[in-house]
Amino acid sequence: MLSDDPATAGPVIALQDGSVAIDGRPVLRHLNLTVNRGEFVALMGANGSGKSTLVRTLTGLRPLSRGTLQLFGTDFGRFREWYRLGYVPQRPSAAAGVPTSVWEVVASGRLTRRRPLRPKSAADRAAIAGALEVVGLSDRARHAVTTLSGGQHQRVLIARALAGEPELILLDEPTAGVDLPNQEALAQALAVLKERGATVVLVTHEIGPMEPLIDRAIVMRDGQIAYDGAPLTDADVHTPLFGGAHAHHHAHPEPVSDHAVNVSSPVDSHPEVSS
Numbered sequence: 001m002l003s004d005d006p007a008t009a010g011p012v013i014a015l016q017d018g019s020v021a022i023d024g025r026p027v028l029r030h031l032n033l034t035v036n037r038g039e040f041v042a043l044m045g046a047n048g049s050g051k052s053t054l055v056r057t058l059t060g061l062r063p064l065s066r067g068t069l070q071l072f073g074t075d076f077g078r079f080r081e082w083y084r085l086g087y088v089p090q091r092p093s094a095a096a097g098v099p100t101s102v103w104e105v106v107a108s109g110r111l112t113r114r115r116p117l118r119p120k121s122a123a124d125r126a127a128i129a130g131a132l133e134v135v136g137l138s139d140r141a142r143h144a145v146t147t148l149s150g151g152q153h154q155r156v157l158i159a160r161a162l163a164g165e166p167e168l169i170l171l172d173e174p175t176a177g178v179d180l181p182n183q184e185a186l187a188q189a190l191a192v193l194k195e196r197g198a199t200v201v202l203v204t205h206e207i208g209p210m211e212p213l214i215d216r217a218i219v220m221r222d223g224q225i226a227y228d229g230a231p232l233t234d235a236d237v238h239t240p241l242f243g244g245a246h247a248h249h250h251a252h253p254e255p256v257s258d259h260a261v262n263v264s265s266p267v268d269s270h271p272e273v274s275s
């Protein structure tokens, strides 16, 4: 999946002085963030601190109002290699509309790899089957996604991202409202990605079974990076770093989350994140 080409040896994400304003209100303020190839980063912080906005900015769903962003060494404005990114949004959307099978949702993750109007290749089929296996849902391939639990649903979305064989995967609270067995299945899927050398940015409120995977923790506070360093534990979440005793996080309620600030994509030409 990864090449040893020296041209791809630099940081996967390089954000400099990045600011984002929503309706004129600053939501991200002067962020500097470099993520190197193969790092597994936990992005943490109190509710409303800007984690989702940062992830959306990194995928192009939210434009920067100031600063520069490079992905894989390419200026964001010139970046076209969307197949190198996988994105699992906060809000589960796989079941919207007509009942779609698990296999179809995962297959949609191959869209940016395929040339239009071509039948799926053997490589496509192998990638789809492999992604379902990684998340432990091979036996559910023909089931309608509407029949799945919230945790299984999240695993389908992760399989969709995996099917595109991304080098960088961004996941926005995949474990929120998910029971422990499903969290463990998610952790196993992410461990496979990590072994393959992928770079992972994981927004999370609780670390739980992800703990052994995490190389680096970033804590957001009021749209800025309050901490960037060694991995934290779930106990650290109650420290002032996270906004003090009155600003504890709460996991989003079942099913998974129904986030009030869901945004639609202002970037039409971005099939991997807009479906």
Ligand SMILES: Nc1ncnc2c1ncn2[C@@H]1O[C@H](COP(=O)(O)OP(=O)(O)OP(=O)(O)O)[C@@H](O)[C@H]1O
Pocket: 022, 023, 027, 045, 046, 047, 048, 049, 050, 051, 052, 053, 054, 220, 261, 262, 263
């Ligand atoms: N579409 C939007 N319209 C208005 N305000 C928004 C929008 N999206 C985000 N915000 C605001 O930006 C700030 C950061 O929100 P964001 O969702 O990025 O935080 P978060 O750290 O991901 O929070 P959570 O843990 O609750 O998901 C919040 O104050 C939020 O209200």
